[in-house]
Amino acid sequence: MLKIWGRTTSINVQKVLWCCVELNLGFDRVDAGGKFGVNTTPEYLAMNPNGLVPTIQDDGFILWESHAIVRYLSRKHGRGTLWPDDEKACADADRWMEWYSTTLWNNLRPVFWNLVRVEPDKRDMKLVEESRRKMADNLKMVESGLAGRPYLAGAAFTMGDIPMGVALHRWFLLPIERPGYPRLAAYYDRIKQRPGFAQHCAAPLS
Structure with missing residues (x-):
């Protein structure tokens, strides 16, 4: 096993x-x-x-x-599901996973770490705000990428949605200012309905 x-x-x-x-x-x-x-x-x-x-x-x-x-x-x-049969859809899912690692996480981590795991008197709030602004700009790309599709790689949920889902859980739960991205909010609502997300990812931040 x-x-x-x-x-x-x-x-x-x-x-x-x-x-x-x-x-x-x-x-x-x-x-x-x-x-x-x-x-x-x-x-x-x-x-x-x-x-x-x-x-x-x-x-x-x-x-x-x-x-x-x-x-x-x-x-x-998961061939045909998490790993799409269509090569372009598979590459699209993979692209978003790479982008999470190289771009999104670099801006999410300082916000999450300071607001959740650092004592209030030791928080770097200047870094929090700088990173929040950068992440808001990052997520504008996701908002655009979701135009005409329910998931990042198209009509079906794929491996590419997993990193984005856990990132958005933190984005929407952190006590920060957030721009209004309606497609992103609807996408997060769909993500929250996944049993695996509900079981392992939906807990309060800690």
């Missing part, structure tokens, strides 16, 4: 858990990272020298990096 190391409050672990529900995959999960430790042990570092979560083991195959894991599981178990 698939084994996953990672704490459930990690945004990166949540992507993998949600993916597993979409694919109807059973798994065993081990709490790791944060208050649970484990990720600094020699045994864990032998699997993942970064010392981060998640890490998976699938029939003896070890893999880390959340998007690599989502792609691997989608390609192996």
